[in-house]
Amino acid sequence: MTTEVTQETPALDSTQQWRPLAASARNVFMGVAVVWTFVLTLVPASIAVIAEDDSPLLYLLGALMLACFTSGIAAYIAFNRWRNTYWRLDDEALYVRRGKTWFKQICVPRSRVQHLDFERGPLERRNGLATLVVHTAGSHERALRQSGLLLTDAEYLRDVLVPKDRGSSE
Amino acid sequence: MSNTEEIDAANIATASEKLRRLHPLSWLFVLVLQLRQFAFPLIILLFTGRGDRYELWSLVGVAALAIYSVFQYFTYRYRVLDDELIVRSGVFQKSVRHIPFSRIQNVSITQNVLHRLFNVAEVKLEAAGGVKPEAQMRVLSLADAHELEELIRGHAMVAQMATSAVDTPAADTEILHKLSVIDVVKLGLINNRGMLVIGAAVGFSFQGAGDLMGSLINKGVKYLFGWSDSMHLGASGTALSVAFAIVVFLILVRLFSVLIALLQYYGFSLSQLGRRLTVQRGLLSRLRSSLPLRRIQAYGLSEGWLHRRFNKRSLKVDSAAGVAMNEENKSPLRDLVPLAEPKEMDELIARFLASDQWPIQTWHSLHKAAWQREFMLPALFVSIAGVAGAFFYPAYAAILVLLIIPVLFLRAKVWSAHAAFAHTDHLIAVREGWLSREWRFAEISKLQGLSLREGILDRRYGMASLYLDTAGAQAMSSTFRIPYLPREQANILMAQLSTKISQGPLPF
Numbered sequence: 001m002t003t004e005v006t007q008e009t010p011a012l013d014s015t016q017q018w019r020p021l022a023a024s025a026r027n028v029f030m031g032v033a034v035v036w037t038f039v040l041t042l043v044p045a046s047i048a049v050i051a052e053d054d055s056p057l058l059y060l061l062g063a064l065m066l067a068c069f070t071s072g073i074a075a076y077i078a079f080n081r082w083r084n085t086y087w088r089l090d091d092e093a094l095y096v097r098r099g100k101t102w103f104k105q106i107c108v109p110r111s112r113v114q115h116l117d118f119e120r121g122p123l124e125r126r127n128g129l130a131t132l133v134v135h136t137a138g139s140h141e142r143a144l145r146q147s148g149l150l151l152t153d154a155e156y157l158r159d160v161l162v163p164k165d166r167g168s169s170e
Numbered sequence: 171m172s173n174t175e176e177i178d179a180a181n182i183a184t185a186s187e188k189l190r191r192l193h194p195l196s197w198l199f200v201l202v203l204q205l206r207q208f209a210f211p212l213i214i215l216l217f218t219g220r221g222d223r224y225e226l227w228s229l230v231g232v233a234a235l236a237i238y239s240v241f242q243y244f245t246y247r248y249r250v251l252d253d254e255l256i257v258r259s260g261v262f263q264k265s266v267r268h269i270p271f272s273r274i275q276n277v278s279i280t281q282n283v284l285h286r287l288f289n290v291a292e293v294k295l296e297a298a299g300g301v302k303p304e305a306q307m308r309v310l311s312l313a314d315a316h317e318l319e320e321l322i323r324g325h326a327m328v329a330q331m332a333t334s335a336v337d338t339p340a341a342d343t344e345i346l347h348k349l350s351v352i353d354v355v356k357l358g359l360i361n362n363r364g365m366l367v368i369g370a371a372v373g374f375s376f377q378g379a380g381d382l383m384g385s386l387i388n389k390g391v392k393y394l395f396g397w398s399d400s401m402h403l404g405a406s407g408t409a410l411s412v413a414f415a416i417v418v419f420l421i422l423v424r425l426f427s428v429l430i431a432l433l434q435y436y437g438f439s440l441s442q443l444g445r446r447l448t449v450q451r452g453l454l455s456r457l458r459s460s461l462p463l464r465r466i467q468a469y470g471l472s473e474g475w476l477h478r479r480f481n482k483r484s485l486k487v488d489s490a491a492g493v494a495m496n497e498e499n500k501s502p503l504r505d506l507v508p509l510a511e512p513k514e515m516d517e518l519i520a521r522f523l524a525s526d527q528w529p530i531q532t533w534h535s536l537h538k539a540a541w542q543r544e545f546m547l548p549a550l551f552v553s554i555a556g557v558a559g560a561f562f563y564p565a566y567a568a569i570l571v572l573l574i575i576p577v578l579f580l581r582a583k584v585w586s587a588h589a590a591f592a593h594t595d596h597l598i599a600v601r602e603g604w605l606s607r608e609w610r611f612a613e614i615s616k617l618q619g620l621s622l623r624e625g626i627l628d629r630r631y632g633m634a635s636l637y638l639d640t641a642g643a644q645a646m647s648s649t650f651r652i653p654y655l656p657r658e659q660a661n662i663l664m665a666q667l668s669t670k671i672s673q674g675p676l677p678f
Contacts, residue, residue: 092672103624103634107664109671112618137490138618138639140649 018086024127025148026082033078034071042067130154196309200239277319282455291315349438357509358431360476364423468640474606488642533590537633540654545582591652600652634660
């Protein structure tokens with residue numbers, strides 16, 4: 001596994017360029033957003049319609065259209081979230097930048113990483129993706145969670161960011 | 171823990187390292203503590219006269235607790251070894267806990283009135299990185315408590331001297347700061363804690379005893395109106411009396427705050443032993459707690475309007491977990507220097523930082539349009555509220571709302587005149603505020619993460635804010651950020667800080 005990683009990501013350290021999320025993450029992001037939004041709109045709307053007695057059929061159609069509309073918006077947001085997220089690793093820190101309208105660039109210095117979580121849901125496993133959670137001792141932003149990373153990238157980051165034994169002073 | 175370990179420990183133990191128990195009366199204090207949680211609902215039940223059956227049940231509960239407390243006393247034992255403390259406890263589920271002295275960051279000793287009556291104290295041993303105390307001894311005789319404290323502190327000193335030759339700790343405790351009674355009164359007037367207490371009490375009574383509070387308020391309002399009716403005051407007279415009532419209320423709250431401050435801060439003293447600070451305070455319940463200087467994560471210096479009248483400032487610190495939390499889940503060392511004159515405060519801070527970088531000489535201003543950014547958003551909200559209000563109310567109401575806008579303008583201007591940031595070799599600092607001013611700063615090596623944020627409005631002005639994350643920051647306190655920097659400068663600052671953080675060691 002590790003040999004694979006080093007073969008696939010040799011340029012990472014040297015170039016230090018901003019890297020996008022995995023291409024397959026786009027469909028996962030959008031799919032998840034659409035399904036959830038569709039269900040979460042349609043179910044309450046249908047219940048509201050059925051609770052009323054008269055002409056539920058036409059109203060149900062309305063609820064369906066509403067659900068399509070909201071999930072369309074969700075898909076658009078998810079697509080933008082995917083497109084506008086980049087990450088970069090250099091000698092000092094891991095950087096993640098997100099968003100365009102509300103831009104945010106997070107910097108986690110490598111020496112401040114406490115521990116890492118590596119998460120893979122069923123959808124991520126199927127698409128060769130992984131979620132990496134980088135924990136620090138901070139308070140407001142104690143965990144940087146980034147989903148939609150290519151498995152090899154996530155594994156590389158995990159291996160590189162794992163805190164070395166710093167010779168605790170305690 | 172395994173049996174062999176226990177036997178080993180027993181072999182090592184010398185005669186002085188005997189098995190110790192808590193104070194013989196400790197069951198009483200455990201009981202009192204647990205009863206306190208029952209007391210308030212019980213009182214409310216008694217007053218509202220509801221649920222006789224529940225009272226009976228609670229009596230059964232009290233009896234069970236009493237028995238449990240006694241058992242707890244009989245099972246809790248501790249042993250002091252050369253370099254560790256062994257605590258055995260548990261009624262059914264036995265546990266043996268080994269606590270190496272080197273892990274203990276803080277020993278806090280609390281004495282409330284009841285404790286003082288019996289000459290005992292509650293001792294908490296705090297380890298690094300834990301919210302819950304490593305061991306909580308409820309209660310020890312005062313002599314035992316002090317002995318334990320000395321022992322652990324002495325050990326910490328020895329360990330420190332062994333590890334860092336550069337550090338030359340002073341031989342004895344040095345008192346850095348004290349508050350006189352007058353200072354404590356001023357502190358009460360300034361911090362206005364009474365308002366918080368009253369707010370919490372009102373909130374609770376609405377939740378817990380709606381009927382009781384409701385009827386009280388009803389009666390109060392009726393009485394007031396009846397009184398004003400009988401006086402035949404008319405509209406302006408009523409308004410005047412209401413205003414008068416409010417003023418009286420506010421004065422009473424301040425007086426109440428002074429009382430709270432006296433209870434909490436009477437006899438405040440801050441002392442330093444080696445690289446460790448110790449705070450001692452309290453009128454009825456005495457509290458003593460200590461904190462290694464290196465565990466301070468960030469500083470917050472504040473100067474309100476009343477502070478300026480008294481020529482004082484207040485210093486709060488964030489410390490990483492491991493400092494004794496009291497009942498309100500707040501570190502007693504958070505208000506490290508509750509009140510001091512600016513000059514004295516600067517000297518204290520320089521001492522805590524162990525550098526000459528405080529007070530900071532050169533402050534850098536924010537983006538030129540920072541005042542516009544600070545003014546724009548609230549002004550927009552007020553305008554919208556004003557316009558919306560004009561539809562529902564008589565138009566003059568909306569105009570009254572719009573009168574806030576000049577105040578907001580003034581606020582933004584004063585704010586931007588004061589707002590600035592500083593970046594020295596070891597420190598990152600930001601100052602803000604208008605009526606009350608605030609300085610936030612931290613050693614760069616204590617920063618845990620950075621983030622740069624830019625909203626729609628920010629983009630228009632070409633600015634970004636840099637958020638600084640430190641350990642132990644209180645959820646309630648304002649975030650540590652350098653607002654409204656020119657975009658390019660924010661990027662550069664972020665890169666510089668990142669480099670500095672990476673070069674420094676992890677600060678624990």
